[in-house]
Amino acid sequence: MTPSKLGLVALSSILFSVTLPLLSQELNSTFARDGGQPLDRQYTDQILKYTTDPSFISPLVDYLPASKTVPTPAKVLGDISGAPDMLPYAEDVYRYFRLLEESSPRVKVFTIGHSEEGREMIAAAIADSKLLAGAKDNDARLAQLADPRKLGLDDAKARQIIDQSWPVYYITGTIHSPETGAPTALMELAYRLAVDDAPYIKYIRSHMIVLITPVVEVDGRDRMVDIYKWHKAHPGQDWPHLLYWGHYVAHDNNRDAMAMTLDLTRNVLDTYLGWHAQVLHDLHESVPFLYDNTVGDGPYNAWVDPILADEWAELGWHNVAQMQSFGMPGVFTHGDFDTWSPGYLMFLAGMHNGISRLYETFGNGGADTEKRILQPEDYSRTWYRQNPPLPVVSWSQRDNNNYEESALLSTISYFSHNTHHFLENYYGKSKRAVEKPALEGPAAYVIPAEPADANRQIELLRVLKRQHVEIEQLSDTITSIIPAQKRGDKPTQETFPAGSIVVRMDQPYSRVADALLDRQFWAAGDPQKHPYDDTGWSFTHLFNLKVVRVLDPAILKSKMTPLDDPAALSGKISGSGPVLAVANTSQVSLLPLVYRLKSATIQVAEQSFDADGKHFAAGSLLISNSPENDIAKVLHDLSLDASRLGAAPSVPVHAVPSPRIAFMHSWLGTQTEGWWRYAFDTAGVPFDYISTQTAAHHPDLRANYDVIVFAPVGHSSALEILNGIPLWHNPMPWQKSELTPNLGALDSTSDIRPGLGYEGLAHLKQFVEQGGLLITCEDTAQFAIDTGLAPGVSVAPHDDARVVGTVLNTVFVSRDNPVAFGYGPGVPVISANGMAFNVSNTLGRTGGRVLMDPLTDPLDPYAKRATGRGSVDDSDEPQGRKITEAEPLVKQQPWEPKPLNEEQTRNNPQVIPIPERPDVILRFSDAKTLLLDGLLDKASSIAEHAVVVNAHLGQGNVLLFGNNPVYRGETIGTYALVFNAILNYQRLAQKPAPADQQPPVGQTVRPQGTSFGGGAIPEQQTGR
Ligand SMILES: [Zn+2]
Secondary structure, eight states: OOTTHHHHOOOTTTOOOOOOOHHHHHHOGGGOOOTTSOBOHHHHHHHHHHOSSGGGOOTTTSOOBOOSSSOOTHHHHSSOTTOTTOOOOHHHHHHHHHHHHHHOTTEEEEEEEEOTTOOEEEEEEESOHHHHHTHHHHHHHHHHHHOGGGGTTOHHHHHHHHHHOOOEEEEEOOSSTTOOSHHHHHHHHHHHHHHOOOHHHHHHHHHOEEEEESOSSHHHHHHHHHHHHHHHHSTTSOOOOOOOSSSSOSGGGGGOTTTOOSHHHHHHHHHHHHTTOSEEEEEEEOSSSEEEEEEEESSOOTTSOHHHHHHHHHHHHHHHHHHHHTTOSSEEEEEEEEOOOSOSTTHHHHTTTSEEEEEEEOOOSSSOOEEEEOOHHHHSOBTTBSSOOOSEEEEOHHHHHHHHHHHHHHHHHHHHTTHHHHHHHHHHHHHHHHTTTTTTOOOEEEEOOOGGGHHHHHHHHHHHHHTTOOOEEESSOEEEEEOOSSTTSOOEEEEEOTTOEEEESSSTTHHHHHHHHSOOBOOTTOSOOSOSSOSOOOHHHHTTOOOEEEOOGGGGGSOEEEOOOGGGGOOOEEEOSSEEEEOOOSOSOHHHHHHHTTTSEEEEESSOEEETTEEEOTTOEEEESOOHHHHHHHHHHTTOOEEEESSOOSSOEEEOOOOOEEEEEBTTBOHHHHHHHHHHHHHTOOOEEEEHHHHHTOTTHHHHOSEEEEOOOSSOOHHHHHHBSOSSSOOOOBSOOSSOTTSSSSOOBSOSOBOSHHHHHHHHHHHHHTTOEEEEETHHHHHHHHTTSSTTEEEOOOTTSEESSEEEOEEESOTTSGGGTTOOSOOOEEESSOOOEEEOSBOGGGTSOOSOOTTTOTTOGGGSSOSSSSOTTSOOOOTTSOOOOOOOOOOOOTTSOOOOOHHHHTTOTTBOOGGGSOEEEEEEOOTTTOEEEBOEESGGGTTTOEEEEEEEETTEEEEEESSOSSOTTTOGGGHHHHHHHHHTGGGOSOOOOOGGGSOOTTSOOOOTTOOOSSTTSOGGGSOO
């Protein structure tokens, strides 16, 4: 759009007459504008023109003041903020903010970092020039409120500082790229804050600093603008939905505030804490017309300070009341969003002694003005939404900007009049965070020094560092009293060796460490029936670590020193000799090591051995001919220890080539696979990135690849994966072009619609049959089952079990399987919905395991026999004839296939040959011990069922995960399940037992060395 457009529009005939509700004009003197300040008439006229209903605007934004020196957003946009048919790229938005900085002493702009693809992220600070000039001194004062240890926890000193200080309010826009309104709203908001002389705005800028990051997901913004431009250039055609938002994930970029894997999360937290801001206010679009979910719904996160919960109530209800007084419909603050998970971007503030806030405004996924038809649940009146949205509206991007700016200006105004109050709260929350050991506890978390865990410990410590948590290391061995896990049990003692990690709770950001390391419990009877996200996330469990919660504050007096670089915990090489042994401890770095040492000879030990005073589990690596000068650095980079041995141990080994990996995505969605891509990239595991369309056109996948990773697409059916998007309408390209310069960098296609197709499926099948490994998870595991790639595996019915992002306990069924190398008896897994598998010895309609044979159901002894004579354990005996005893039934466990007898196998082509039958590797533990963190109800339908299964097809394997082992950077403990499988892809096939050892038909096949019978591995020993 060109700048001249603004001048060309004939206004009078199009404008609706501005009849704002009386209430807003007469009673809102608080927000009266400065009558002496001239208006930018043209801009103002455009605001009114693009607003589709007089009730969709407030007296705060129904005009724009003129400035002789400061340009309006129209200077860059060519039209006003929120104008239809126009979305600016991030760099245009930045250009405007830099113009503001050049022309106004009230604006300062700075870079806060870059995205994964190298795009800049900025923040702008806006306040009176006097405040900006003193920002550094102010920040030094706020830093003392943020860390009350610096004040000796002295309230009188804090009071003095509060009297001299002004707060910082941080607003972030468009983390979710299809939610497009925030950048232009924030451009105009910045102009108003810098230029408008309305008394309330003058008050804001003289009492606080407003910090704005107009574009959080900058990679996704530029792609969104590309596809919007494509849409405008192809009127009447379907346009692709946004596939890649960030480089890795889409919507989940707002679920990263725990592990902090993404650059945008790190940049925002560093800015937020760097400025010692009091509020982080994130802008979104979904529900009509403005849901200020500052109040949200229960349950609230169990680790937030009650002061914060009351600040939410104060700010949320005040904000919607204010909007109500402007007469704007559809504004509410209580609604469908529980405030339990701390994974949302804004929650960075909630976990760091600030205030987290989030707006959902209404948006059209672009700048088209559209007729929007709402659902009854959206426009119905309820107690907390007395003035609901209208059922049918014409909605424009300008309407969105009006709501966003009006709500922000009014809430900032409220904040500016209560700066003392909010700074007192800020100090109060920080002080209570430091006082945690003496108040609610705990005193500390201790991660005992344990070389076998070091690799995963380092990963956890890196997360804590990114969260700005202080970490220390014990100088001496100490003993602490540990409270019992169960109420009523006696406390125990635990000795922690020198070098153990201590996360003290008497530090300012103790709250976030506590929330991540503690356990979560979501009551099955909780009135909130729709958890908004995961209900459990304990990093202690998900990193498969021992982390001890210590209540006794005596530990804080122990001698300890800060640990600045977690990497110092590993990288040691001991012993001497030509063979380097690296123990498999289910760490994340064994597979990457193979790629880093490409010139070395690497073997996998198939059995455990002892050497150099250490135990090496099966699956450990034996390396020879490695470049000497390189190895120490490589081990340090990968957080691995190694032992030099005089000779290779005498155990069976197999050679490890560097497996050739294809990472296959579907054009249906790239959200969840992105977390896998992130994990492979950060670990340093190379792969070719292909799509299902590539597989469809590649007749010999096996020639190029050993392993194909088909990570979850996200709630897609086999039919959708095969068919893709219907071909009825126009092709939808995803590729770089003059119009769309930001598309196609990761992968490209001239038409995203075609799916894998039946040809692609045939190629995939052939790939596996020829010895390849296909790794599947959740919906792609379902796909493998539905398309016949996993003979004998079915999904266990689990609809009645309630699992919502829950951390569950498991038991390895087959510890000899290479997938289990390096693990203990079990490993905690995160389960989205309780997906589990049944395995069967037959195909066809009798294939999927009959859930429970009533005659063998171990859960229900009364089902074991039919009605008749005798007791429950007795046999019935028909009268008047000799008794014929039935063959004793083989006891079947929930994770086992139903055994077949002679009768069932006779002339039955559906019987799967023994070597082809699926192997169960991991199963859920029993119902009593299944839950670790989060919500679990009606556990019996999934308890003890298989959760990781390896199916056989021809020479190859299909690995199926019911849990997601590579998820949000949080599941470090289960990465090795995937990496072990890749490293040993040639050894996953079950070797048929010699003929004389083959069990007679009718008995299940049990891999060597596996414990059976349920009780062999006590459930309480499993997964930490
Ligand atoms: Zn959103």
